[in-house]
Amino acid sequence: MKYENLKKYNEAKFRRITGIKRATFDKMTEILGNAEKTRRCKGGRKPSLSIEDMLLATLEYLALLDSGYQGINEFLPNALTPYKSSKKHPLSYEQKAFNTKLSRFRAAIEHINREIKIFRICKETYRGKGQRGLIRVKLIACLLNHRRLA
Numbered sequence: 001m002k003y004e005n006l007k008k009y010n011e012a013k014f015r016r017i018t019g020i021k022r023a024t025f026d027k028m029t030e031i032l033g034n035a036e037k038t039r040r041c042k043g044g045r046k047p048s049l050s051i052e053d054m055l056l057a058t059l060e061y062l063a064l065l066d067s068g069y070q071g072i073n074e075f076l077p078n079a080l081t082p083y084k085s086s087k088k089h090p091l092s093y094e095q096k097a098f099n100t101k102l103s104r105f106r107a108a109i110e111h112i113n114r115e116i117k118i119f120r121i122c123k124e125t126y127r128g129k130g131q132r133g134l135i136r137v138k139l140i141a142c143l144l145n146h147r148r149l150a
Contacts, residue, residue, distance in 0.1 A: 002053055003052035017060075025052075028055055032054075080102055082102055112144070115144050116137075116141065119140045
């Protein structure tokens with residue numbers, strides 16, 4: 001989203017999209033503008049985005065990182081998501097038990113991901129030719145399965 005489109009929104013919608021108040025956004029753009037002026041005094045290429053657009057893109061990216069499970073059911077309708085509590089609505093015993101089972105299941109999957117990443121083929125960019133990377137990942141998965149079942 002461009003900042004030009006965001007200008008016309010009221011304060012509540014602006015805060016819902018960016019996560020901060022408009023005054024805070026303006027102060028941040030002022031600070032970034034001053035930093036950009038001091039950085040650009042030595043020359044260099046002009047950025048393709050305005051400072052407001054760069055800040056908006058950064059805020060949207062941080063919101064995506066922090067969102068956790070929010071919106072996952074749009075893409076995966078059968079996804080298991082943990083229950084969340086609040087001060088007004090504490091979790092019931094069944095919900096806590098479900099969260100515990102889900103976290104144990106996720107921990108087991110994360111341990112398998114860790115073992116695959118030890119081979120470094122899934123951890124780093126594959127620089128081999130063509131589809132060989134997929135074959136190598138499958139071979140590593142077979143090795144790990146064999147070791148687990150043996």
